[in-house]
Amino acid sequence: MESGERELYSVGEVAERLGLHVRTVRNYVRDGRLKAVRIGKQYRISRADFEALTGPSEPETEGSAAAEVPRGRHLEVSSIVQIDSVGPDAASRLSTFVTASAQSARGQAHSLRIQTVYDQERARMKIVILGNAAETADLLNLVDSVLGPGNDLLPSEGWESDRA
Numbered sequence: 194m195e196s197g198e199r200e201l202y203s204v205g206e207v208a209e210r211l212g213l214h215v216r217t218v219r220n221y222v223r224d225g226r227l228k229a230v231r232i233g234k235q236y237r238i239s240r241a242d243f244e245a246l247t248g249p250s251e252p253e254t255e256g257s258a259a260a261e262v263p264r265g266r267h268l269e270v271s272s273i274v275q276i277d278s279v280g281p282d283a284a285s286r287l288s289t290f291v292t293a294s295a296q297s298a299r300g301q302a303h304s305l306r307i308q309t310v311y312d313q314e315r316a317r318m319k320i321v322i323l324g325n326a327a328e329t330a331d332l333l334n335l336v337d338s339v340l341g342p343g344n345d346l347l348p349s350e351g352w353e354s355d356r357a
């Protein structure tokens with residue numbers, strides 16, 4: 194039986210068809226973005242649920258436009274920004290700035306999801322950004338300009354001198 198005729202797909206098969214990592218597909222299942230049935234210790238995804246995530250696969254016809262995107266297709270970017278040598282106050286300000294920037298002037302349909310983590314022992318901050326490509330790029334450009342030369346958000350000497 195060909196894979197196009199099958200009614201149930203494994204997580205690995207879905208990952209291969211979408212060009213994603215198996216772990217990403219499992220996360221989609223756990224997050225509820227992709228419906229699946231657990232059979233024994235493995236998830237199985239029905240063709241209908243797969244198509245609900247990706248849009249129905251339509252055979253290409255001679256008159257179809259190549260630029261058309263099937264309904265239901267979803268593009269999401271995940272980015273992790275790591276900033277070293279940052280003090281707790283600067284990390285807090287940056288976290289507030291990034292979170293507020295992501296929430297303001299953004300469309301509800303494609304809102305960004307932001308998570309910030311600060312490791313005080315290593316003086317390291319990570320910003321995790323999930324969302325569509327254009328809004329993620331805008332936010333990354335904003336972070337780059339805020340952290341660039343001439344900005345006082347992160348002192349150039351390092352934050353240890355502020356603690357003395």
